[in-house]
Amino acid sequence: MYRFLLSPRWLGALALTLVASAVMVLLGNWQLDRYRGRTEINERIDAGLRMAAAPLAEALRAPAGGPGTAGPAPAEDKVWTRVTVSGRYDPTNIVLVRGRTVDSRVGFEVLTPLVLADGTALLVDRGWVPPAPGGAMAQPTVPATPTGDVTVVGRVHETESGAGAVNRRDGRLETRRVGVSQLARELPYPVYGAYLLLDEQTPAADPVFKAVPVGHTNNWQNFGYVVQWWLFAVMALFGYGWVARREARRAAGIGTTSTPVDRAAEPAPSASG
Structure with a gap:
């Protein structure tokens, strides 16, 4: 068959x-x-x-290049590691990341370089702030940056894909995506190859900042x-x-029906027959 x-x-x-x-x-x-x-x-x-916060060196290698360069990216298993580090914020090189949504509102995330004792810097995402009156693109009023030594606790966030140009608007660096390498070229010190999503800070962070939520894939x-x-x-x-x-089944004739015979079309038998 x-x-x-x-x-x-x-x-x-x-x-x-x-x-x-x-x-x-x-x-x-x-x-x-x-x-x-x-x-x-x-x-x-x-x-x-x-997890308990680990020293920064356990998750990220320090940058080895000169000013304007970024260090190596974190190993895959170190992304989202909770770390702690101390340094001094550099308020002259704040980075505004525009077009960020928190609680259904579009605003800015504020990244501030934390300069460590060895002269390297780590970009810290201090949180989200709303735009100034006038629209979602209006530069926000950024709370004052703490002076003196600051200790931060946060999670390692790898550089974002699709990072575009970095520009200055009204004296502040501004971008749409956080590309550490691109931002490092605008800064006067070597920068770690990832940034920190702030969880805690000593002294305490300004309550104007809203924590940036982390969505699951x-x-x-x-x-x-x-x-x-x-x-x-x-x-x-x-x-x-x-x-x-x-x-x-078709070739074997299984399941097929023969064409019915139309008896009415047959000639009637003769009387002598």
Whole structure:
């Protein structure tokens, strides 16, 4: 019944089905890797909230270049690590990160370089502030920067992707995305290769600042894609088998019905017959 499967047409259809199913399985595996990677990120975010603060040197290597350069990026397992470090804020090089949303309001995140005793600096995201009256792009009133020694506790945040140009507006550095390398070129000291998302500060931070929320990655979306691609692979194989079985039954005459005979169209028998 199934000898027709050896014909060129059916062998070609089988090859196409197997290739399509293999591609779908590979796409599912790729999404599974992304699901696992994003799950690890979420776990690190949660762990960073619970862990005791470690010295900065345990999470980030100090920059080794000269002024205007950035140090190495943190290792993947060090991102979101909770660290503590002391230094002095540099209020002359505050960075405003525009277009940031907190509590459904668009405003600015305020990054301030914390200059350490060795002359290197770490960018600290002190929090979110609303724009000045006049629109979301109106430069905000930034609370005064603490003077003297400051101790901060926060989580290591890697440089953001897609960072664009850095410009000065009304004497302040301004950007849309936090690109540490780009910002370092505007600063007069070597800068660490990541920035710090502030959790605590001594002396205490100004209450005008709102904490910047950290969103978890949508790992379950990737898991849904895994199921979707693997299900498509199974459906492709099932569809090939179903069509082949239907063709075999048709060739064997199974499940087919003969054309009914229209008796009314037959000539009537003669009286002598």
